[in-house]
Amino acid sequence: MRSSLRRRWRRSLICTAAVAVVVVAAQPPAVSQVPEVQQIAEPGVTTGKVARSFSGGDVCAPGAKWMRIRFTELSLRGNDSVTLAGSRSGVYTLTAVHWPGKAFHTRAFEGDCVRVTANFADSGSSYAIDSYQAGANELAQATSIVAAVGDLCGSSCDQTAAVVKNMNAQALVLAGDNAYDSGSLNEYRQRYDPNYGQFRSIVHPTPGNHEYRTPSAAGYFDYFGSLAGERGKGYYSFDVGDWHFVALNSNISRTASSAQVTWLKQDLAASTKPCTAAYWHHPRFSRGDHGDNTSITPFFEALYNAKADLVVVGHDHNYQRFAPSKPNGARDDVNGVRQLLVGTGGRGFYSYDMNSAAVQEAGNAKTFGVAKLTLTATGYRHDFVPVAGRTYTDTVSGKCHKATG
Template sequence: MRVAVTGGNTVGSSTATSAATSVVTANAQPPANVVRPSVNGTAQQGQTLTGDPGTWSGTQPITYAYQWRRCDSRGASCVDITGATATTYVPTASDVGHGLRVFVTASNIGGSATLGSLPTAAVTASDPVIAAVGDTACDPHDPYFNGGLGSSTYCHQKYTSDLLVNGDYNAVLPLGDMQYDCSPASAFAASYDPTWGRVKSISRPAPGNHEYKSTNPDLYGYNLCKPNAQDYYGYFGTSAGDPTKGYYSYDLGSWHVIVLNTTRGCSVISCAAGSAQEQWLKADLAAHPAACTLAYWHEPRFSSKTPSTKSDAFWKDLYAAGADVVLNAHVHNYERFAPQDPLAGADPARGIREFVVGTGGRSHESSGTTVAANSEARNSTVFGILKLTLHASSYDWQFVPQAGQSYVDAGSGVCH
């Protein structure tokens, strides 16, 4: 509408017209909810939830604004989640155990109204994602160390560790020989800590033979080696278990995880049947009859290059208990085996799948001249890590190469 005003006097008159008003509506009706807002998707950490505004009556057009709120498990005592004002929301670790609601504010010319959805189920934690690798950081006296930048084929600890930083891993499993030549504290400080130390807080290591190397001088002529992996345990602290043992276990999601210690060919701490370590393994397996079990240590039982029978007893106990995955390093390459029994017999129903992941960055070695039974994948030229996603009754694996290199090996397996 416009209004025209005419003014007049003895001389004459003139008319001026106002600007137009907005479109006249007939008794503008504010928004009123007809169908309540809702949340679509799975309430799990890392999974996208989508807010549906529901249905509203009232004068059109109606616009919608969103605010996600974190509530207790019953959907009460809700508080705004800072910045969560889009139609979608991805739950984080802070949301685990809480219900989530989306509150929708509908607005039009007649006013506004706000209504929340019913709460989601309590948010569950995401399936754990872990990274594993061994044979990692060069000694700072190594001629290829190059201030930590390495060469084209040696000392790539920086580049493999870059794969983990901000990678949203739940745990990192260092598989032994993390720091060459004999893991002195000074080398940890100069080589491992600036690179792989960036994920130290989530690392659960297994020691290798170089951690237990104690003969001086070391490979580079320095008298820095100490007995019983002293500086390894000093660096990792309680995350490495009891320093008189080096073997321990923990749970990760629904999986039971076992760390064993092959020292230097099991010469410092025995791995033999009947040894304290092997008896502990039996007892730990009996006490944790999980649907899915993963074990890791340094020296592999099976390898196309350097197999070791020292861990025979470990394999027999794990196989008898229905374990699923074994991770090793020591051999500086990558190799994946089909599920097999302790005698290298193919066993797709109850066998254990072994991965050798010695690609942490120190160097490479060949895959051997004779391919071992049940070996399914091998690579001896690419540095990288093994990524495992641990589901409730299965697992996914993926070899992740360092930036600029290429190698693909990925797949899935089921627990026994």
């Protein structure tokens, strides 16, 4: 019964698709512009609309191998929930905590339809779905590239900018100290912009201590505008493929009871993504001059408790890859968060010879370079990519703690 229905769907959609192409071409964008947790799609992913009248049942993208659904509303009372099930695999139940305050995309489900089932006891509960993203290739092949680096401009950020450019990344995350010495608007214009300004459409910055040499990091917030999150806060989140990314500000209050850490916990709880990464400036762990920093523990603890996978930091001007660890540094290969210290964006190096509570698995203190994160819905591959002419590389892979299968 269901399969015959779907076959009919498919045939009629060939015609619909042809019409849709014309409509899309004439009137982009396909999806309405509402405030959302930015969802950066993997290359080749398509977007489709869901009828305004949709109120449960199957959301289908004929021919798709996987889909992720966009909710523009999720207002659930009590224990009410909405269950999503991919026609081939993947089940996820949304509850009240999953509403991040604006539209969001779910994790990906395999198959060409996602069945949406509301489990409401309270008549006041409601939700709205307006669109989806769909991939024509297997989900395992849906790959995003994210470039990650801190401590940039500096004498040599022209060299690392060329590395970023070669990656053809969907996103560039910056771990702070982006324009020396004080992150003034003038330094951003003179030093950062000629080299990294070209990445404006993909950049997601965080500020470092050098940005705060300008009072309130005003130059940073002036230069990046809305890309830097709310002025004065500078923490925000977004999604890349099936990864949730959280940008944090390690220069402002970060105690367990701070507004930032409270926000972080809520933000992590709301994400449906199987994989999570976060980044900021000051390392929790470092064998470099700046050493371990326990004031960062509340960030690390919230991430560890939410089963996050990766952390990217800078501050020490070198590269250090740590083993997955608990917030206190103890190695934890099952649930640990892996910290990548990538302070190699183009500012003079610091050596490392201090002790750290965490296990440093690899490191280099003489090569500028950028982390290339190759991300899928189940895991990551990280490569340290050196600047032209240099040979140091490092590679490590990992599985996402919350990924199924």
